[in-house]
Amino acid sequence: MQFFGGSEISPSPPVPTATANNAHMMYIFNRNGVCLLYREWNRPLHTLNAQQDHKLMFGLLFSLKSLTAKMDPINAEKGNLGIPQLPGQGCSFHSFRTNTYKLSFMETPSGIKFILITNPRTGDLRETLKYIYNLYVEYVAKNALYTPGTLIRCELFNTALDQYVRSIA
């Protein structure tokens, strides 16, 4: 039986794919668009206030997901633009890259969205996000003091996350 604060989390973390110190920030959203966690490591530029920033990020992902599903040349089940998708309907993107940053995205079937923004040279972070999901399960979902759907205020989770993100950076 593992209690939070327990020693190890299975499976073991994936091997780092990146070089140089490169994680900028991380967002975790739930199904309702509530930003459960915003963590910032290296962000020199803030243009919006925090709330607008989160909303913009959520909106970007939401729209991009519906667009990518619409463009899908292979799968017929793509839904209609502007009409909400059923969970599991349509394909989904997992990252995009600009010349200044890379955004990696993972959505669990339970609707939790993990977003990690890193240096554009970073490799594939899908395994990394999966591992962060495992951290979330151990430190947040199993935390009896945490109420689902609220902000994550869990020191242990933050510490574990910081440590892990530093190790991939």
Place this chain on the structure above:
Amino acid sequence: MAPAAPRSGEAIFSSVDRVNAELFTLTYGAIVRQLLNDLEEVEEVNKQLDQMGYNIGIRLIDEFLAKSNVSRCVDFKETADMIAKVGFKMFLGVTASVTKWDADGSCCSIVLEENPLVDFVELPDTCQGLYYCNILSGVIRGALEMVAMKTEVTWIRDMLRGDDAYELQVKLLSQLPEEYPYKDDE
């Protein structure tokens, strides 16, 4: 490609830490006993157990998804199979079977041959209306709601009431689409 979804929870069950089965059974028994003391009405206890199960389910789904590597189920049939073969194995160490599909595939029964919750349990005459394992139906309902399926879970057969197996009926009511949570003009 992502690794294929597991067909059974065996591997996960053997890799996670577990508690002693008797400790688990007795702790659950103690909870039910305490609820009977506190709430007095058997109906209330059923309701409370279901609510407790629901609260467990909405968290447990994430552990299930994270550890089992299940990505997405194409339909409700696959979902039910996943609960029976992987879910029950992973968390309770038993396997269930899925039967009695209705014509449009939205209602089925999950049958448990063995149930670790009920070892040492006998229902006294005063508690005949009690669904002793009602926590399980709550767990399933809560977990499925988190993956956007509204369901109704009811007990059809219960060995404690003299039936030959445990049977849960799971009925899919609706699937909720993901909606954009903000207003456009904000």
